[in-house]
Amino acid sequence: MDRDHTHMTREETWHTLIELKAVEGEMPAGRWNLDEANLDEANLSGAYFSGANLSEAYFSEANLTRANLSGANLNEAFLRGADLNGADLSEADLSKANLIRADLSGANLSGANFSGADLSEADLSGADLSGADLSGADLSGADLSEADLSEADLSKANLSGANLNGTDLSEANLNGTDFSRTDLNRTKQR
Numbered sequence: 001m002d003r004d005h006t007h008m009t010r011e012e013t014w015h016t017l018i019e020l021k022a023v024e025g026e027m028p029a030g031r032w033n034l035d036e037a038n039l040d041e042a043n044l045s046g047a048y049f050s051g052a053n054l055s056e057a058y059f060s061e062a063n064l065t066r067a068n069l070s071g072a073n074l075n076e077a078f079l080r081g082a083d084l085n086g087a088d089l090s091e092a093d094l095s096k097a098n099l100i101r102a103d104l105s106g107a108n109l110s111g112a113n114f115s116g117a118d119l120s121e122a123d124l125s126g127a128d129l130s131g132a133d134l135s136g137a138d139l140s141g142a143d144l145s146e147a148d149l150s151e152a153d154l155s156k157a158n159l160s161g162a163n164l165n166g167t168d169l170s171e172a173n174l175n176g177t178d179f180s181r182t183d184l185n186r187t188k189q190r
Helices: 010-019
Strands: none
């Protein structure tokens, strides 16, 4: 199967996890519980993890392009350097997750919870972060060019040195946000 150009079904994702020795046995009917699973460097492009419990799971340098992680629990997950280009993380819980240097370009992150997450030097260019909770998140040096941050909560977030060229900050909560070394001249604000 060419996983770079397709979306996997729930069953195909489970089979891939068995091949990776991350799980064993029959696929559970309900919500998957893969907390603390080690999937570092795994190719999970197009995988289906919608609603799964992936808290404290390890996805360092993993390929999760176009993966469906909508509504997933990724609280305190380790996604350092992961490729999440075009992934669906809408309404996912990524609070306190490590996303240093992760590629989230073009991802659907609307309504996601990134409170206290480390997104320093992450690529969020063109991402949909509308209504996302980024309170207290570290976005220092992140690329947020052309990202939609409308109605996002950026209170007490660190955006020092971030690229905000063409970023939509309309109706975003910017109370206590650190914009040091950040050019706000090219942002979109209503």
